[in-house]
Amino acid sequence: MSSKYNSLKLVKVKNVGDFVYKVSLNRPSKFNALNMVIWKEIGDCFQLIDEDPECRVVILQGEGKHFCSGLDLSEVTFLNGEEADDSARRGRSILRTIKFMQKQFTYIDECSKPVILAMHGYCLGAALDIATACDVRVATKDAVLSVKEVDIGMAADVGTLNRLPKIVGNHSWIKDISLSARHFSAGEALQFGLLSRVYDTREEMINEVLKMAKLIALKSPVGVQGTKNALNYARDHTVENSLNYVATWNMSQLFTDDIMKASMASLSKQPTPPFSKL
Numbered sequence: 001m002s003s004k005y006n007s008l009k010l011v012k013v014k015n016v017g018d019f020v021y022k023v024s025l026n027r028p029s030k031f032n033a034l035n036m037v038i039w040k041e042i043g044d045c046f047q048l049i050d051e052d053p054e055c056r057v058v059i060l061q062g063e064g065k066h067f068c069s070g071l072d073l074s075e076v077t078f079l080n081g082e083e084a085d086d087s088a089r090r091g092r093s094i095l096r097t098i099k100f101m102q103k104q105f106t107y108i109d110e111c112s113k114p115v116i117l118a119m120h121g122y123c124l125g126a127a128l129d130i131a132t133a134c135d136v137r138v139a140t141k142d143a144v145l146s147v148k149e150v151d152i153g154m155a156a157d158v159g160t161l162n163r164l165p166k167i168v169g170n171h172s173w174i175k176d177i178s179l180s181a182r183h184f185s186a187g188e189a190l191q192f193g194l195l196s197r198v199y200d201t202r203e204e205m206i207n208e209v210l211k212m213a214k215l216i217a218l219k220s221p222v223g224v225q226g227t228k229n230a231l232n233y234a235r236d237h238t239v240e241n242s243l244n245y246v247a248t249w250n251m252s253q254l255f256t257d258d259i260m261k262a263s264m265a266s267l268s269k270q271p272t273p274p275f276s277k278l
């Protein structure tokens with residue numbers, strides 16, 4: 001694994017083999033509350049992973065008792081912006097901060113490798129901003145989730161309100177949870193489509209998620225990364241535009257050796273062959 005990951009202090013990256021990386025928020029004494037250090041490291045980490053041929057699938061989780069208790073509320077003064085008498089200039093400095101914070105989570109969404117999020121315990125506020133930027137979301141049955149921002153007097157502005165309507169079809173439920181900031185269970189999140197699976201224990205979740213990650217990592221990275229890319233594009237564009245996009249994408253990608261290798265293995269009912277790094 002590249003030594004570049006060693007510079008990360010509050011995000012831990014581990015190569016667990018078979019092209020799967022485990023990324024952990026690592027500030028357990030504060031329930032992985034997100035200060036600016038860890039916030040930046042999340043973005044740095046996913047930028048590194050995007051270009052890392054040793055990684056084909058990422059499992060994201062939190063160390064300790066909880067996945068993440070949201071924004072670090074002891075360090076929120078930076079939200080006041082730079083000292084300036086002029087409100088326009090102060091506003092610009094806040095704008096830069098919000099955009100920076102948004103971008104760090106967007107690196108997860110834009111990462112070419114699929115990201116499977118495994119949540120447990122508290123998943124509050126910014127934790128859900130992260131969740132909505134991931135590709136697959138699962139949790140333990142005792143997870144407690146909340147779009148918590150209105151409880152601290154703000155509208156969520158780093159992803160949840162923008163991505164949740166693309167994930168969940170029921171806008172009444174989205175407004176129910178976002179306007180009230182109430183806690184809701186993993187079971188409820190599963191029912192409304194925010195999660196795809198709920199597990200009894202953390203151990204079971206990690207074992208199952210590892211199996212899922214290894215299964216995906218066995219597939220052609222050309223096929224897998226193209227699929228994430230095409231689905232993300234389809235989410236944000238019309239059907240017509242996204243058909244055009246995927247056709248243009250595949251203009252080059254269909255020349256891959258992976259298609260012949262995978263097709264031959266499939267026809268002859270052989271296990272998936274190893275694919276070159278990407």
Ligand SMILES: CC/C=C\C=C\CC(=O)SCCNC(=O)CCNC(=O)[C@H](O)C(C)(C)COP(=O)(O)OP(=O)(O)OC[C@H]1O[C@@H](n2cnc3c(N)ncnc32)[C@H](O)[C@@H]1OP(=O)(O)O
Nearest residue numbers: 029030031033069070071072073074122124125126148149
């Ligand atoms: C531009 C803006 C971008 C993004 C904005 C995002 C907004 C949000 O994320 S809103 C959500 C903010 N988070 C919260 O409101 C949760 C606050 N924490 C709590 O309510 C509780 O800590 C708890 C999570 C319910 C857990 O309670 P309990 O089991 O009683 O443990 P504690 O003793 O309270 O916590 C242990 C330890 O962790 C520290 N901590 C927990 N959460 C945070 C946090 N969000 N920020 C800072 N610190 C946190 C807590 O202070 C304790 O630390 P000690 O040093 O042991 O005192």
